[in-house]
Amino acid sequence: xxxxxxxxxxxxxxxxxxxxxxxxxxxxxxxxxxxxxxxxxxxxxxxxxxxxxxxxxxxxxxxxxxxxxxxxxxxxxxxxxxxxxxxxxxxxxxxxxxxxxxxxxxxxxxxxxxxxxxxxxxxxxxxxxxxxxxxxxxxxxxxxxxxxxxxxxxxxxxxxxxxxxxxxxxxxxxxxxxxxxxxxxxxxxxxxxxxxxxxxxxxxxxxxxxxxxxxxxxxxxxxxxxxxxxxxxxxxxxxxxxxxxxx
Amino acid sequence: xxxxxxxxxxxxxxxxxxxxxxxxxxxxxxxxxxxxxxxxxxxxxxxxxxxxxxxxxxxxxxxxxxxxxxxxxxxxxxxxxxxxxxxxxxxxxxxxxxxxxxxxxxxxxxxxxxxxxxxxxxxxxxxxxxxxxxxxxxxxxxxxxxxxxxxxxxxxxxxxxxxxxxxxxxxxxxxxxxxxxxxxxxxxxxxxxxxxxxxxxxxxxxxxxxxxxxxxxxxxxxxxxxxxxxxxxxxxxxxxxxxxxxxxxxxxxxxxxxxxxxxxxxxxxxxxxxxxxxxxxxxxxxxxxxxxxxxxxxxxxxxxxxxxxxxxxxxxxxxxxxxxxxxxxxxxxxxxxxxxxxxxxxxxxxxxxxxxxxxxxxxxxxxxxxxxxxxxxxxxxxxxxxxxxxxxxxxxxxxxxx
Ligand SMILES: Nc1ncnc2c1ncn2[C@@H]1O[C@H](COP(=O)(O)OP(=O)(O)OP(=O)(O)O)[C@@H](O)[C@H]1O
Ligand SMILES: [Mg+2]
Numbered sequence: 001x002x003x004x005x006x007x008x009x010x011x012x013x014x015x016x017x018x019x020x021x022x023x024x025x026x027x028x029x030x031x032x033x034x035x036x037x038x039x040x041x042x043x044x045x046x047x048x049x050x051x052x053x054x055x056x057x058x059x060x061x062x063x064x065x066x067x068x069x070x071x072x073x074x075x076x077x078x079x080x081x082x083x084x085x086x087x088x089x090x091x092x093x094x095x096x097x098x099x100x101x102x103x104x105x106x107x108x109x110x111x112x113x114x115x116x117x118x119x120x121x122x123x124x125x126x127x128x129x130x131x132x133x134x135x136x137x138x139x140x141x142x143x144x145x146x147x148x149x150x151x152x153x154x155x156x157x158x159x160x161x162x163x164x165x166x167x168x169x170x171x172x173x174x175x176x177x178x179x180x181x182x183x184x185x186x187x188x189x190x191x192x193x194x195x196x197x198x199x200x201x202x203x204x205x206x207x208x209x210x211x212x213x214x215x216x217x218x219x220x221x222x223x224x225x226x227x228x229x230x231x232x233x234x235x236x237x238x239x240x241x242x243x244x245x246x247x
Numbered sequence: 248x249x250x251x252x253x254x255x256x257x258x259x260x261x262x263x264x265x266x267x268x269x270x271x272x273x274x275x276x277x278x279x280x281x282x283x284x285x286x287x288x289x290x291x292x293x294x295x296x297x298x299x300x301x302x303x304x305x306x307x308x309x310x311x312x313x314x315x316x317x318x319x320x321x322x323x324x325x326x327x328x329x330x331x332x333x334x335x336x337x338x339x340x341x342x343x344x345x346x347x348x349x350x351x352x353x354x355x356x357x358x359x360x361x362x363x364x365x366x367x368x369x370x371x372x373x374x375x376x377x378x379x380x381x382x383x384x385x386x387x388x389x390x391x392x393x394x395x396x397x398x399x400x401x402x403x404x405x406x407x408x409x410x411x412x413x414x415x416x417x418x419x420x421x422x423x424x425x426x427x428x429x430x431x432x433x434x435x436x437x438x439x440x441x442x443x444x445x446x447x448x449x450x451x452x453x454x455x456x457x458x459x460x461x462x463x464x465x466x467x468x469x470x471x472x473x474x475x476x477x478x479x480x481x482x483x484x485x486x487x488x489x490x491x492x493x494x495x496x497x498x499x500x501x502x503x504x505x506x507x508x509x510x511x512x513x514x515x516x517x518x519x520x521x522x523x524x525x526x527x528x529x530x531x532x533x534x535x536x537x538x539x540x541x542x543x544x545x546x547x548x549x550x551x552x553x554x555x556x557x558x559x560x561x562x563x564x565x566x567x568x569x570x571x572x573x574x575x576x577x578x579x580x581x582x583x584x585x586x587x588x589x590x591x592x593x594x595x596x597x598x599x600x601x602x603x604x605x606x607x608x609x610x611x612x613x614x615x616x617x618x619x620x621x622x623x624x625x626x627x628x629x630x631x632x633x634x635x636x637x638x639x640x641x642x643x644x645x646x647x648x649x
Contacts, residue, residue, distance in 0.1 A: 049647075058556060058642050079560045086558025097553045097646060101257065113250055114558045158557070 004067070005166050005197045006032040006055060011064035013050050013220075024050040025061070026220035032199065034165075037192040039208035039228075040201045042217035048201045049170055051217065055199065056089055056168050057081045069165045086114055090159030092169035096151040098143040098158075104130060105139040108158045115162060129157040133187060149180030156187060160196075167191065170201045185210050251567050255574040258543070269539045270579035272532030277583025277621055278590060279525040281614050285591020287514045289607040304472040305369060306482055306502035307343055308489065320496035321464035322489070324456065329492055330468065334484045336476030339367040341452035343467035346459055350448060351418040352402040359398050361419065361459075363452030367471055370430065370449070372396070376409035377428035380451050384427070388453035392417060392424035398447040399429050417448065422458055424450055478502050529621065532579065533629035540572055540633035544640070551637055552645025565638040572630030573622055580618035580625075588614055 013025040024047045032038050040048050053059035054066065057073060066073050069088055076084065091097075098107045109126035117125070130139055133153040143151050152172060159167055169188075173181035189210060192198055200211060208214045212231035216223040259266040310320040330340040345362035364370065366382040372395065384391050394402065394412070403412050409429035416423045450458075472481045482500040489498050544551070551564055559567075588609050595607065 053643050056556070079562060082555070082558055082560035082563070085556065091556050093646065095646075097549070097556070099550055099553060101261070102254075110554070111557050114554075114563060119249075162558075 003034050004031055005034045005036070005069060006030065006199070007065075007067040008055070009065040011051070011054060011061045011066065013047070013054060013059070014062045023220050025054070027064070028217075028220070028222055030215060030222060030225070032166075032197065034197055035192075035195050036213060037188070037198045037211045038200070039211035039214045040199065040217065041203070041205075041208055041214055042223070046217040047220040048217055050220075052168055052170050052199070052201055055166075056091060057085050082114075086111055087162060088165045090162065090164040090167045092152070092155050092159050092167065092172045094171035094174040096143070096148070096155045096175070098151055098154055100143055103140045103142050104135065104146070104154045104157075107143070107154055108161055111158065111162045125161060126157075129161045130154070132160070133157045147180070148176050149183055152176060152180075152184055153187065156184070160191070166197045166199065168199050171203065172200065173202070173204065173207055181207070251570040252574050255571045258571075259575065259578070265539060266575070269535040270532070270575070270582070272528045272535055273576065273579030273621070273625065274532075274583040274586060276525040276528035276532055277580045277618060278586035279521045279528070281584055281587025281617060282590035282594065283514075283518050283521040284613070284617075285588060285607070285609060286594045287518060288610060289591070289595040290510055290514060291607070304474060304476065304478060306470050306472070306478055306485075306500050307467050308470060308482075308485055308498050308500045309343075309467040311497040311499050319494050320498075321493075322468055323465060326465070326468060326489060326492070329488060330470065330485055333488045334481060336473050336481050337485065338471045338473050339365045340468050340470045341365050341369075342456055342460055342465045343469040344455065344460055344465075345446050348419050350398070350402065352412075352415065355402050355404065357398075357401045359401070359447040361448045361450070361455075362446030363455030364393070364446070364449035365452055365471070369469065369471055373431040374428050375431040377413045377426070379428055380449065381427075384451045385453050388451060388457050390422070390424050390450075390454060391427045392448050392450045393428040393430060394426060395430045395447045395449075419458075424448075424454075478504065529625065533625045536572065536575055536579075536625060537629040537633060539575070540568065540630060541636065543571070544568070544633050544637045547637075548640055548645045551640040552642040555640070555642035556646060561638040564640070565634050568634035568637040569626060569630055572634065573626040576625040576630070577619070577622035580622040583621075584614045584618040 008028055008030045011025050011028045011030075012023070015022040015024055028047075028051060030051075040051065042048050050059070054061050055068075057068070060074075068084065071084070073081065073084065085091075098104075099110070102110075105123070105126050108129050109122040112122040112125060127136070127139060130136055133156055135150060135153055135157070138146060138150060138154075143154070146154065152175075156172075167188075172188075173184055176184065185207065188198055188200070192212075198211075200207065202208055209228055209230065211228055213225070213227050215225045308322075310322065324342070327340045327342070330337050341363055345360050347358060348361050349356050350359045350361065351357075364380050366380050366385050368379055374393075375396075377393070379393055380391070383389070394409075394417075399406070399409055399412065402417060406412055412426050412429065414425065416425050418424075470481070470485060472478060482502065486498045486500060490496055554564060554567075555561075588611070592609060
């Protein structure tokens with residue numbers, strides 16, 4: 001088994017809108033090991049979400065290589081990429097992105113539905129996942145009947161239910177107040193302790209401080225890649241590397 | 248799959264008015280097509296019911312109405328013998344005619360159809376008591392009668408055994424007829440396709456002529472052909488023979504094939520119109536469904552994005568929207584089918600049953616197949632574009648705006 005969860009080599013992502021080309025990523029090289037808790041920071045428009053989309057197999061890089069859990073993704077078609085998203089990745093969004101008309105149980109069990117798990121097992125696992133995020137008694141509530149923090153916890157339960165290799169969160173606390181943010185971050189920490197690989201995009205230094213390592217982007221390039229105080233103290237196997245921005 | 252279906256049903260419920268408006272066209276289209284089929288099947292059953300009650304090798308001959316009622320063309324008793332003797336294959340020819348009259352037996356007075364019959368029988372109803380009209384009865388114009396099961400039941404409501412009424416008499420005004428036979432109930436009452444010749448009470452046609460038609464030219468002649476004769480040939484020969492005898496007058500014939508053709512023709516025309524209406528409403532319905540699906544896709548762009556991010560492939564999304572289209576189309580077709588069967592059944596009860604006394608069984612299986620077929624066609628024709636659009640939703644775009 002490979003110890004590298006995410007291996008990005010010189011990832012370039014160019015958007016074409018009409019005649020204008022926007023280089024959202026201009027050659028990002030990044031390695032994230034299994035079990036790491038990484039925060040990605042950077043000013044608005046620096047390419048954080050684009051990077052997350054590439055990591056999350058929602059978008060293909062214009063050039064560069066990407067291995068997820070040892071699998072080369074460049075050769076895969078839509079169906080295979082969907083399978084990767086289903087089995088290896090869990091997404092958490094700023095806006096929670098739960099299905100609005102569907103109760104918490106169904107939202108959480110949706111990935112299992114796509115994974116063709118039997119309805120009975122789906123129900124059992126969804127119940128367990130909701131219990132894990134502290135929402136055992138909210139299974140039949142629709143998203144509109146839940147607070148923001150609760151919705152985000154439902155989203156986390158959904159992201160975790162397929163036991164993914166990597167958890168990806170794009171500004172997971174962006175829509176939450178500080179108390180609820182703290183709940184979510186505590187949840188991330190316990191997941192991290194349990195050995196989960198987590199990548200979080202954030203604007204918030206305090207959120208980033210909770211991770212082991214902070215990757216800073218600027219104009220589509222890695223500006224710096226440093227362990228946090230926490231990362232140093234935990235004495236992990238992370239070798240800090242200064243990025244060398246190419247012009 | 249079941250989840251998709253359940254979800255679609257929930258969506259349909261949530262947008263009930265929109266759903267109903269969308270599906271009306273489909274309901275109307277399917278209902279129209281299915282009801283006309285039921286009615287046509289009922290009519291076909293009615294016609295074959297008519298055939299069952301009466302000898303198939305029967306035809307009627309009348310002076311052609313367009314030449315006016317010239318004396319020359321008038322038919323008389325002599326023409327009966329003329330036909331029997333000069334047209335090979337004709338077994339018997341009798342005056343066409345019947346009367347609806349009050350018939351009495353004891354204290355019972357009932358309105359019945361009363362008509363002539365030959366010793367070679369036009370009716371195929373079995374004789375259950377006594378005997379049919381005999382040759383001597385015809386030759387002597389005897390005052391005897393044979394009761395159909397219906398006449399027997401109505402004239403003698405308390406009699407159980409038909410043989411007990413043999414020898415008793417029925418009266419039409421002062422005229423008295425001795426009952427010599429009773430027919431069985433097995434026959435379906437014959438269709439009144441213009442001419443109903445399966446009479447409730449039959450007497451020898453000669454007696455009928457003497458008592459009810461004397462002194463007038465015959466309205467028409469009713470002919471029984473032998474089993475192996477071809478009706479078309481018989482009819483052509485009969486017309487020729489009569490024409491020669493009446494100085495070139497023209498005659499026309501009718502048989503059940505003619506009536507069947509008339510009915511088929513009628514249902515052909517009605518069927519075409521109804522099918523056209525059905526087809527148009529299906530088209531409109533399809534476009535309506537396509538529209539509601541497009542709305543659904545754009546309303547749920549974000550949802551599609553979420554599903555894709557979670558692990559649904561394009562193909563999965565495509566299937567989901569096809570299922571949705573099919574559930575929508577199928578529920579409309581199903582309601583249309585039920586309505587169509589209902590209307591068809593009503594038409595049978597109100598019109599066809601009155602004529603034939605029979606009702607064709609509702610073609611449930613056929614209707615179900617038809618409804619499924621419609622739903623499938625509508626889904627494929629009108630669901631493909633919306634489903635493709637849903638499948639092509641870019642998850643990043645869909646999830647970007649918050
Ligand atoms: N679909 C697209 N078409 C054209 N340009 C795009 C597209 N998506 C992103 N971009 C551009 O790529 C650059 C990076 O965008 P991205 O969303 O990754 O930034 P971000 O770091 O997530 O910003 P924020 O902090 O505001 O979320 C921006 O300049 C953006 O305008
Ligand atoms: Mg962003």
